[in-house]
Amino acid sequence: MRVTLPKNTLEQMVFRAEKVTGKNLSLTILRAVLLVAEKKNFTVRATNLDLGIEIQVPAQITNEGVVAVPGDILNSFLANNPNSSSVVLSTKDGVLEVATERSVARVKTLPHEDFPTIPKPKQTNTISLPSKDLASGLRAVWYAASPSSMKPELSSVLVVEERGDVVFAATDSFRLAEKRLRVKGVDSFSPLLIPLKNITEIVRTLDQAGDVATLQISENQLSVIVGETYLTTRIIDATFPDYKQIIPTSFTTEATVLKDDLVNTLKISTIFSNKFNQVLFNISPKKKQFTVETNNPEIGENTTKVEAALVGEELAIGFNHKYITDSFQSLTADSTTLKFSGEGKPLVIQGVGDKTFTYLVMPMNR
Amino acid sequence: MQNVDSPSGMTQTQSMDNKELWVLALAEIEGGISKANFTTWFKDAYISKQEDGVVYLSLPNQFVKEWVSSKYHALLLKTLRSFVGDVRSLEYVVSRRKHDQVEDTHTLPPTPGALPLQDLYINKEDNLNPRYVFDSFVVGSFNELAYAAAQQVIKNLGTSYNPLFVYGRTGYGKTHLIQGVGNVVKKNYPNKKVFYITSEKFSQELVNALQSNKVNAFKEKYRKYDVFIMDDVQFLSHKEKMQEELFHLFNTLYDSNRQIVFSSDQHPNYIPNLEERLKSRFNAGMIVDIGAPDKESRVAILKAKSGLLGFSFNDEVLDHLAATIDGNVRELEGALNTLVCQCQLKQRELSLGEVKTLLKNNLRPRRIIPVKDVVRVIADFYNIDEESVYKKTRKKEVVKPRQLIMYILREDFSLPYPAIGQKIGNRDHTTVIHSYEKIKRELGTDTELEQEINQIRALL
Numbered sequence: 001m002r003v004t005l006p007k008n009t010l011e012q013m014v015f016r017a018e019k020v021t022g023k024n025l026s027l028t029i030l031r032a033v034l035l036v037a038e039k040k041n042f043t044v045r046a047t048n049l050d051l052g053i054e055i056q057v058p059a060q061i062t063n064e065g066v067v068a069v070p071g072d073i074l075n076s077f078l079a080n081n082p083n084s085s086s087v088v089l090s091t092k093d094g095v096l097e098v099a100t101e102r103s104v105a106r107v108k109t110l111p112h113e114d115f116p117t118i119p120k121p122k123q124t125n126t127i128s129l130p131s132k133d134l135a136s137g138l139r140a141v142w143y144a145a146s147p148s149s150m151k152p153e154l155s156s157v158l159v160v161e162e163r164g165d166v167v168f169a170a171t172d173s174f175r176l177a178e179k180r181l182r183v184k185g186v187d188s189f190s191p192l193l194i195p196l197k198n199i200t201e202i203v204r205t206l207d208q209a210g211d212v213a214t215l216q217i218s219e220n221q222l223s224v225i226v227g228e229t230y231l232t233t234r235i236i237d238a239t240f241p242d243y244k245q246i247i248p249t250s251f252t253t254e255a256t257v258l259k260d261d262l263v264n265t266l267k268i269s270t271i272f273s274n275k276f277n278q279v280l281f282n283i284s285p286k287k288k289q290f291t292v293e294t295n296n297p298e299i300g301e302n303t304t305k306v307e308a309a310l311v312g313e314e315l316a317i318g319f320n321h322k323y324i325t326d327s328f329q330s331l332t333a334d335s336t337t338l339k340f341s342g343e344g345k346p347l348v349i350q351g352v353g354d355k356t357f358t359y360l361v362m363p364m365n366r
Numbered sequence: 367m368q369n370v371d372s373p374s375g376m377t378q379t380q381s382m383d384n385k386e387l388w389v390l391a392l393a394e395i396e397g398g399i400s401k402a403n404f405t406t407w408f409k410d411a412y413i414s415k416q417e418d419g420v421v422y423l424s425l426p427n428q429f430v431k432e433w434v435s436s437k438y439h440a441l442l443l444k445t446l447r448s449f450v451g452d453v454r455s456l457e458y459v460v461s462r463r464k465h466d467q468v469e470d471t472h473t474l475p476p477t478p479g480a481l482p483l484q485d486l487y488i489n490k491e492d493n494l495n496p497r498y499v500f501d502s503f504v505v506g507s508f509n510e511l512a513y514a515a516a517q518q519v520i521k522n523l524g525t526s527y528n529p530l531f532v533y534g535r536t537g538y539g540k541t542h543l544i545q546g547v548g549n550v551v552k553k554n555y556p557n558k559k560v561f562y563i564t565s566e567k568f569s570q571e572l573v574n575a576l577q578s579n580k581v582n583a584f585k586e587k588y589r590k591y592d593v594f595i596m597d598d599v600q601f602l603s604h605k606e607k608m609q610e611e612l613f614h615l616f617n618t619l620y621d622s623n624r625q626i627v628f629s630s631d632q633h634p635n636y637i638p639n640l641e642e643r644l645k646s647r648f649n650a651g652m653i654v655d656i657g658a659p660d661k662e663s664r665v666a667i668l669k670a671k672s673g674l675l676g677f678s679f680n681d682e683v684l685d686h687l688a689a690t691i692d693g694n695v696r697e698l699e700g701a702l703n704t705l706v707c708q709c710q711l712k713q714r715e716l717s718l719g720e721v722k723t724l725l726k727n728n729l730r731p732r733r734i735i736p737v738k739d740v741v742r743v744i745a746d747f748y749n750i751d752e753e754s755v756y757k758k759t760r761k762k763e764v765v766k767p768r769q770l771i772m773y774i775l776r777e778d779f780s781l782p783y784p785a786i787g788q789k790i791g792n793r794d795h796t797t798v799i800h801s802y803e804k805i806k807r808e809l810g811t812d813t814e815l816e817q818e819i820n821q822i823r824a825l826l
Contacts, residue, residue, distance in 0.1 A: 027406040049406070049429040114403070117436060119428040163556070188556070220460045221428045234427045239496070 001065025002090045003037045005057070007100060010087050011078040013044040013055045016208070016229075018071035020201060022048030029114040032068040035089065035096075037061045045118060046071060051198045052118035053205075054230040068112040069096050077105050118232060121218035127187045129166065131213040131226055135206035137168040138199055140179035140330040140357060145196040146172035153238035157199055160191040169243060170196075175323045176243055176360040177330060189215070192222055193236035205231050247360060248348060251339040253283055253312035255290055256352060259336045263328055265304045266321050269294040272302040278364050279321040283340070285310035294321075315340055318364040319347065327359040382450055383713050384413040387421075391445045398441065407434050414461070417678055419454035421446055424461040431458045492552065493562040498545035504670050506663030509539060512654040516547050519625060523551065523558065523593065527652035529616075529626035533633055534656030537694025540629040543656070544595050547627055551593050558592040565601045569608045585611075589618050595627040599648075603639040613644055620647075632824045636817065664688035664698060671699055677706050683721050690725055701725055737775065737789045743825050744771050747818075756791040769801035774822065776802050 014033060022030030025048065036043040042059035046052070077098060078087070084100035091097070091109070098105045138157060146154040158169040166186055169178045194202065202224055206213055210227030223232040269279045272294040280293040290308040295301040317340060333351030340347055349359040382390075388411075396404050407430060414424040423442070425431045434442075435458045446453045505513045512534075518526050530547075532540050548560045563571075575584035588594070594615075602608050619626055630637060633655070634648035659667060665681075665688045672679055683705070691697050704724055709716060716724070745752040748767045755768050772790060775781045776798070783795040783802075790798075808815055 025406060026402040028402060030406070047429060049427065052429060116429060116433040119432040121428070232428075234429075 001035070001037045001067055001096075002062040002088070003035075003042050003059050004062070004086060004088050005042060005059040007078065007081065007084045007087045009057055010044075010089075011081075012208075013057065014071065014075050014078055016204065017044045017046035017053055017055060018075040019204070020046040020048055020051050020053045021071040025049070027114075029068060029110055030116075031070055031072070032110045032112075032115065033071040033074060034066065034068045034112060034115045036066050037064050037089075039064070045115070047116060047118055049116070050195070050234055051201055052232045053201070054118055056228050056230075063090075065091055066112050067091050067096050068110040068115050069107045070110070073107055074098065077103075077107075118230070119221055120223070120230075120232070121216065121221050124216035124218045124223070125189055127189050127215050127217070129183060129186060129213050129215065131206040131209070131211055133166065133181050133183055134213050135203050137166060137179050137181050138194075138203050138206075141168045141170040141177035142196060142199045142203075143170075143326050143329070144172060144175050144177035144359075145170035145199075147196065148172075151238075152195075152236045153193060153240050155196045156193040156236045156238075156240075157196060158191060158193055158240040161186055161188045169240065171241070171243060171360075174320070174362050175326070176246075177327065178243070178247075178358045179330065180356050189217055191240060192217060193238060193240060194222060195234060195236060198233040202231060202233065205229050246346065247358065248339070248341040248345060250341070251312065251348070252342045253285065253315045253340040254310070255283055255306075255338045255340075256309040257290070257306055257336055257338070259328065259331055259334060259351075261306055262336060263325075265292050265306050266325055268302060268304050270321055270325075272296050272300055273321055276364065277320045277322050278318050279324075280316065280318045281338075283308075283310060283315045283317075285312055286314065312340075313342075315342065317343060317347070319361055320364055323361045324349070327361075330357050330359070332357075384416060385713060387416075387446070387449055388413045390449050391442070394445045394448070395438075395441065406430075407438065410461075412461075414459060415676060415678070416450075419452045420457055421450075421453055421455075422457050422459055424459050426461060428460055431460055434458065492548065492560045494545055494548045494552065494560065496549060498542050499549055500546045502670060502674060503539070503542055503546055504659075504663060504667045506659055506666060508657040508659045508663055509534075509543070512543055512656045515652050515654045516543055519627065520547055520550050520554065523555070524623040524625040528620065528623070529628055529648065529651040531634060531648050531651060531653045532627070532629045532656060533631060533653070535631055535658070535694065537696035538656045538658065539695055540631075540656060541597055544597060544627050544629050548593065548595050551625075555592075559590060560593040560595070561588075561591040562595040562597070564597045565599045565608070565612075568596065568612070569602070569605060572608060572611055585615070588615050591619070591624065593625045593627070594619055597629050598631070599628050599634075600630045600632060600637050603637050606641070609641050609644055613641070613647070616644075616647055626651075632820075636820045636824055638821055659695065661688050664691075667695055668698060668702060671702055672706070675702070675706050677709060679705065680715075682718055683716070686718060686721060687725070737781075740774055740779075740826065741771055741790075744774070744822055747822055747825065758791065769805050770819070770822070772798050772801040773805040774819070774826075777806075778823070778826075 017033045021033060025031075030048060032046075034045040036045065037059070038061075040058050040061060041056050042061065043054060043056045045054045081100045081103060084102060086101070088099045089096060090099075094109050096107045096109050098107060137159070142157050145157055149155050154172055156170070158167070160167050162180070164182060164186065165180045166183050167178065167180050169176065171177070205224060205226055209229045212226070214225040216223040216225065217235075220234060220237065221232055222235045223230060225231075266279065269292050273279055274294070274296045278294070280295075282289070282291045282293060284290075288310060290306045290310060291303050292306060293301070293303045327349050331349070331351045331354070333354045335352035337350050337352055338347060339350070344363060346360045346362050349361065351357060392408060395408065410426040411430070411434070412424050414422045416422070423434075425434060439456065443453065443456050446456065503513070512532055515527055515530055516532075519530050532543060534540050545562060548562050551558055552560050572584060575581050596612075602612065616626065628648060633653065634640065634645050637645075665684050668679075668684045668687055672684075687698065687701055687705075691701055705716060705721060708720075708724060741755050742752055744767050745755055748763065750764055750767055754761075754764045755771060768790065772786050775786045776783065783798045787793040787795045787798045805815075809819070
């Protein structure tokens with residue numbers, strides 16, 4: 001093999017492929033990235049058998065060839081060669097030579113025949129979405145999914161089309177995040193459950209690779225094609241809980257606050273919260289007072305007032321502050337409304353004037 | 367094993383249990399490839415079934431499937447053939463769940479403070495159980511009319527057959543059919559609001575609404591549905607307030623061309639204590655009955671169900687099942703589950719002899735005739751004292767029920783005349799013959815009597 005290509009291009013390709021390699025698997029070949037030079041295209045491929053990635057660019061190819069090399073080695077070498085503009089890759093006697101203007105590395109290769117293929121399902125339902133929308137939707141909810149794999153439907157993000165909206169949802173059963181995005185002319189597709197652990201790679205690809213994402217949905221796989229990148233992930237064969245009916249529709253107490261005020265208040269509260277991360281909200285619309293209390297017997301305690309417009313009944317209710325703080329990243333409006341339905345009922349958080357994002361948190365037992 | 371010579375079933379001597387075969391094959395394969403390769407590609411694989419010489423290998427995901435099928439196909443086939451001679455080919459499937467995963471995660475106790483997500487797997491918005499789809503619905507002569515009507519309803523919502531009224535005895539697939547309609551409509555017309563409810567639940571909701579003074583909210587709720595499905599309407603008999611509410615709901619929905627579907631265990635005209643105006647409305651659309659499945663249909667049902675359970679039994683066994691259990695589909699399923707359970711326990715196929723022994727408990731004792739029950743039901747129906755039937759009294763209000771009892775015992779249970787006479791107060795068999803003939807004669811002319819008998823039959 002003999003290929004010449006811009007160093008930045010190769011660096012990017014290897015950087016992204018290396019993230020997908022199977023680092024903890026017993027099969028050593030999965031730690032490798034596969035480099036393929038064929039006709040006029042140069043391809044980098046990696047997989048951990050849960051997620052697979054393939055990035056293809058046109059390149060100047062003198063000799064065709066295939067080679068597998070440890071991803072981390074190649075990645076580190078390229079990342080630390082800041083001043084080079086192009087790279088020449090060539091193979092000789094089971095060694096891959098990577099040459100930049102300043103530096104030459106000879107990397108031992110692995111038997112590429114053992115490198116697994118990446119599934120490309122033939123029968124698929126294909127839809128297109130703006131990458132930006134898909135990425136922002138996933139990013140708005142993924143943190144609410146459960147990291148435990150006990151219930152696969154909870155350790156995944158739901159993506160579904162609903163009356164012209166693309167709806168994203170995730171829950172770990174203690175809180176739930178839902179984002180709806182209006183996407184013009186989106187085709188209907190069956191609900192997708194994307195495993196949480198593959199979301200970061202998908203979002204990274206969407207951010208970097210191009211404007212339009214093509215989704216190929218088959219029975220067990222979802223393939224995302226963005227620009228030169230082909231990313232394929234297992235999807236979860238389960239039913240996402242029908243969460244809509246647990247979203248309360250009527251509320252007993254509502255507080256509207258500036259998001260930044262609440263952020264800062266919770267930052268103070270966190271210092272004094274106990275090991276259960278508990279914060280106590282005391283809301284008194286009559287006295288026009290909203291205070292946030294924390295108390296840790298080993299450290300001390302704190303009470304902070306939050307400026308708020310309040311309506312409804314008096315309420316004292318506890319939450320895990322982490323769950324509330326998590327939602328701030330998805331709230332784009334300056335003001336936020338906290339809607340309570342009384343003790344033991346979930347709190348609904350929404351941005352003022354922004355109906356696209358809904359966040360539910362269960363209170364803590366006091 | 368006993369039925370090796372059965373021409374239809376699997377040749378049992380040669381077939382090997384899935385698990386056993388895979389363990390042997392794995393041991394062989396392990397020697398030939400590196401440990402890393404072995405654990406990566408074969409750790410979570412298992413044989414899910416063997417059928418007509420095709421072995422189905424279940425793999426955890428698409429990646430593994432691609433690689434194993436392209437790289438190890440020849441090796442696997444060769445290995446399998448060395449143990450089981452007649453392996454024709456090998457198919458790969460991606461297993462539905464991860465192999466090592468706990469199956470019953472849904473039954474975990476709810477964590478305190480968690481969102482009430484449990485039990486949400488039945489869609490609460492429309493109450494439909496996604497399990498009921500037409501894919502798993504076996505159509506035969508006994509239900510093809512009902513099925514066709516249901517398909518017609520799906521095609522022309524609210525216009526062709528409105529209301530659709532399905533009746534049939536318990537376990538014949540009414541709920542499956544009407545929920546199937548709901549599920550298809552939901553899929554084909556995402557904008558239509560579908561709602562399924564049992565009459566029992568409907569009553570409860572109405573009572574709750576009455577108690578909390580929210581009748582208007584209750585009415586509003588039901589009036590927004592495009593497709594309204596109510597199961598088991600016979601339970602509304604004797605409930606005047608519910609019937610009235612249903613009547614108004616019916617009118618509102620019907621007038622705006624919304625589709626309405628009902629099911630019941632009998633024809634609406636024979637539901638006791640149902641208001642006339644409701645009966646006439648039920649009669650306005652299409653009334654179809656689902657009869658008892660015939661034997662061929664029962665075999666087809668058994669095949670479909672065992673397919674869903676991932677098992678296949680040989681034809682002889684299924685034939686025997688279908689022949690001995692002529693009751694409803696639910697009983698067939700029960701018997702099938704027993705067999706599947708035993709198969710899993712014994713890790714092999716069951717012989718016909720074993721199946722016969724197992725099924726003994728599932729059979730309903732058909733020959734024992736509940737004379738007492740018949741008497742009680744009919745006495746209750748005519749509101750007379752049960753004891754008086756056995757006595758010598760000739761009061762008019764007792765004579766007719768007594769004759770009816772004899773008629774039903776003869777006609778429906780084919781009990782001999784002398785036995786009937788002996789059981790009903792030691793009467794002569796000629797008395798019984800007379801009663802039987804008399805009722806039979808009157809049935810031809812007296813439609814009221816016919817209705818009464820039909821109602822009684824429904825109660826038995």
